[in-house]
Structures are given as structure tokens and as C-alpha cells.
Amino acid sequence: MTHHRTTARLVLADGKVFTGTSFGATGTTLGEAVFTTAMTGYQETMTDPSYHRQIVVATAPQIGNTGWNDEDDESRGSRIWVAGLVIRDLSAQVSSWRATRSLEDEMIAQNIIGIAGVDTRTIVRHLRNFGSISAGIFSGEAADQPVEKLIETVRSQPAMAGLDLAEQVSTTEPYIVEPIGEHKFTVIAYDMGIKTNTPRNFAHRGIRTIIVPANTPYADIAAYNPDGVFVSNGPGDPATADTMVGIVRDILAAKIPFFGICFGNQILGRALGLNTYKMKFGHRGINVPVLNHLTGTIDITSQNHGFALEGTAGTTFTTPYGDAQVTHTCLNDGTVEGVALTSGLAYSVQYHPESAAGPHDANPLFDQFVTLMANHKTH
Structure with a gap:
């Protein structure tokens, strides 16, 4: 399936902005930016309820190569819990015999917003040096807003500390x-x-x-x-x-x-x-x-x-x-x-x-x- 790409922006509460392209659903999502060093298991990660309200940055350079299946979900009802996904490169094709659809197809079906084509190494270094931080992904028309407005939106969300989730x-x-x-x-x-x-x-x-x-x-x-x-x-x-x-x-x-x-x-x-x-x-x-x-x-x-x-x-x-x-x-x-x-x-x-x-x-x-x-x- 061919998917329409738009400009997307990852915006951190400290004012850092990373521009890439959209994948998955289009719009706005807010959460805490965190990174995972796992080289495999993105489906299990995305369906893990512990990632509720978190925008996950993948350190593995290519995501999506094993597609999506009906067996590896870690949530009841197969729900994706991550608030958003940040990757460097989206695999152009699915290579697993177990896959029944692509990662992007599932993200669209569950209205999960992603951004690709950003330098995830730089983002991870920033989070490692300065800590996990409130963030947002904006794509489509939402990404056209002034950067100051995007930063204000990100900063307005409650911090993870003190949240009962x-x-x-x-x-x-x-x-x-x-x-x-x-x-x-x-x-x-x-x-x-x-x-x-x-x-x-x-x-x-x-x-x-x-x-x-x-x-x-x-x-x-x-x-x-x-x-x-x-x-x-x-x-x-x-x-x-x-x-x-x-x-x-x-x-x-x-x-x-x-x-x-x-x-x-x-x-x-x-x-x-x-x-x-x-x-x-x-x-x-x-x-x-x-x-x-x-x-x-x-x-x-x-x-x-x-x-x-x-x-x-x-x-x-x-x-x-x-x-x-x-x-x-x-x-x-x-x-x-x-x-x-x-x-x-x-x-x-x-x-x-x-x-x-x-x-x-x-x-x-x-x-x-x-x-x-x-x-x-x-x-």
C-alpha cells in the first residue's frame, strides 16, 4: 500500500525541533520522549501498556522490517499503547513469513502517529545527556504551525513525574x-x-x-x-x-x-x-x-x-x-x-x-x- 507522506516535526519541551516525514497516522500526539536500545521486538514494545503516554525513539536504524502479526501483541485487545514512534528509516518491505500486514498499516488502523527520517542518534544523545522530556509529534497541517506554538503545546502537558496511570x-x-x-x-x-x-x-x-x-x-x-x-x-x-x-x-x-x-x-x-x-x-x-x-x-x-x-x-x-x-x-x-x-x-x-x-x-x-x-x- 502506498502512503501519503507529509512533513513531520518532533518537538521537545526544551525547544529542540527535529524535522522529518510522517508515517502512520497524521496529526498531533503528546507524551514523554524516551529511547529504547532494543534491536528487535518493536511490536512487543509498542503494545506494552508500560509505554502509555510515551513517545518512543528507536535506536535501531531500521524499523518495520518484520511487519506486524497477530501473535506478538503484549496487550489485551492488541492495543498499541505508545503515544508515538520516532525512527530513522522505515523498512520499504516486510520480510517476515509471520507478518500479516505492515507496521505502518497497523499504526494507521490504530491512529498512532510516527516520524521517520530524523537523526535518531542525535535525539538519543540529547535525551541521554539532558534526560527524558515532554515532547510532541506534529504532522500534516499540525506541523505547519509556528514552532513557538508547537513548543507551547508540548510544554502544556503534565510531566510524567506525579502521574497515576x-x-x-x-x-x-x-x-x-x-x-x-x-x-x-x-x-x-x-x-x-x-x-x-x-x-x-x-x-x-x-x-x-x-x-x-x-x-x-x-x-x-x-x-x-x-x-x-x-x-x-x-x-x-x-x-x-x-x-x-x-x-x-x-x-x-x-x-x-x-x-x-x-x-x-x-x-x-x-x-x-x-x-x-x-x-x-x-x-x-x-x-x-x-x-x-x-x-x-x-x-x-x-x-x-x-x-x-x-x-x-x-x-x-x-x-x-x-x-x-x-x-x-x-x-x-x-x-x-x-x-x-x-x-x-x-x-x-x-x-x-x-x-x-x-x-x-x-x-x-x-x-x-x-x-x-x-x-x-x-x-
Whole structure:
């Protein structure tokens, strides 16, 4: 299909403007400009609810070469969650046998605005040096406005810090993903922006997953008599998640096995008394090295987060639920990547063991949850 191209502009709140050509839908989109270093997996990235309200800059020089398929979406309903996409070069043809349409066709169908033909190296250096920042993509008639007007529009949007976004992406009603084969455990999964590959990993391990909306009261989930509770990844500032922090404290007090990833890691950390902060430009990619201080092993991980927990590698601290410790840190910059109760009853990591897309190094974390639930059940 031939698509009409117009001038497009990526405008940052600090006044930087990058001019390229439109692709996907045409118009205006606003969000926080962030970059991902992943060389593959743009479909999984774009459908990850954690990218809600973010304009993603791809460091890979060519995007779109594997097209779009009906199998790799990470959101329920196959929704694209990114606010916009910034790339250097749009592939002229689709080369994957799994593709059913092109990336651009899907972006048009879902009204997602993109800009191509810009120097993404320069944009990424700028974000790396000065931090993630409010931004907008303007194409078609919207790009013809005076630059001062475009900058004013970008600056008028709320900053990512302080935004409570999880409820915007969460399911509104509980639903169940049944186990494959024998039913061994029942897990409550809080949908803060859950990726579809997470309950799929549970299902392969004999777990019935009951996915519930963000902020579902503890009394409601206790009625299911779960073997464990999981809190997923998701968008927004964890400092706003006071309700979920209170719920997790109830779960810890009830001594129910707990596992969290990404946003769930920040929630557990806050429940244990740690603070969070907004990172300069965050971690977004599929090759981030993480050191496990308990085992000394290093995993190459998939990550997508702009906030993190405060803490120091290997430190142990006292909580109302027993001693806890910082279990993992990033080898690139020392960021906290995992916390746990020393009893082993609750643990979480900042990265994505469901690896969609990404390496499988961290996948055994799901097996650790199964072992934890099994041991807890027999005691």
C-alpha cells in the first residue's frame, strides 16, 4: 500500500525541533520522549501498556522490517499503547513469513502517529545527556504551525513525574487465564499494565491466573484463597500508588507468597519502606546486565522503566514483615533491580522475566515463584 507522506516535526519541551516525514497516522500526539536500545521486538514494545503516554525513539536504524502479526501483541485487545514512534528509516518491505500486514498499516488502523527520517542518534544523545522530556509529534497541517506554538503545546502537558496511570491501562473487570495441563496453584495477578506473556508463563507452569484491576482491595482477593499474589509492570509514577502499597502490606502481613516485576518491584520496595525516584532517562532495552547479589550470577535482561527504588547493593534492612534486602543491581549504573524479604516469602525484580521481547536469562524467576508457593503450601 502506498502512503501519503507529509512533513513531520518532533518537538521537545526544551525547544529542540527535529524535522522529518510522517508515517502512520497524521496529526498531533503528546507524551514523554524516551529511547529504547532494543534491536528487535518493536511490536512487543509498542503494545506494552508500560509505554502509555510515551513517545518512543528507536535506536535501531531500521524499523518495520518484520511487519506486524497477530501473535506478538503484549496487550489485551492488541492495543498499541505508545503515544508515538520516532525512527530513522522505515523498512520499504516486510520480510517476515509471520507478518500479516505492515507496521505502518497497523499504526494507521490504530491512529498512532510516527516520524521517520530524523537523526535518531542525535535525539538519543540529547535525551541521554539532558534526560527524558515532554515532547510532541506534529504532522500534516499540525506541523505547519509556528514552532513557538508547537513548543507551547508540548510544554502544556503534565510531566510524567506525579502521574497515576496504572488505572488507565488496567482491566476494569477480573478475568481468568487457565493453566495448561494440571491445575497446581491459583495466583492473583494485579494488572498495573500486565503483558500477555506473563499469565502465559504462569499457565505453562500449572497456574490458574486471576487477573484483577489495579487497587482491588485485599479483602476481595483474599476471598479467592490464592496460593500467591503477583503485581505486574505498568506505567506512571510509583510514588502515586499509595493504595497498592497498602494492599501489598496487607498481603505481606497475611504471609501470602508474593512476586512482582517492574512497577510491582517499586510497589514492594515502597511497602518495605524504600523510596522511589525518577531516573534521568531510564532503562529501556533488551540487553541490560543485572547482578544477583545472592548468587553472584549475572542475567542479561529486558527492561522498561523510568522510575527506580532508592537503595544500596546487598544491604539488609528491618521491616514490619521481617528483614529485607536489596538483592539485584544494574551493572551499568548501580540502579536497584530487585528486593526481597530474607525469608524468601516476597521478592521482586525491576526487569521483565517474561522476555517479550528479550533474552530468557531471567525466566527461572517464574519457577522460583512455583517453588515458593509449593513450599509454603506444605508448611
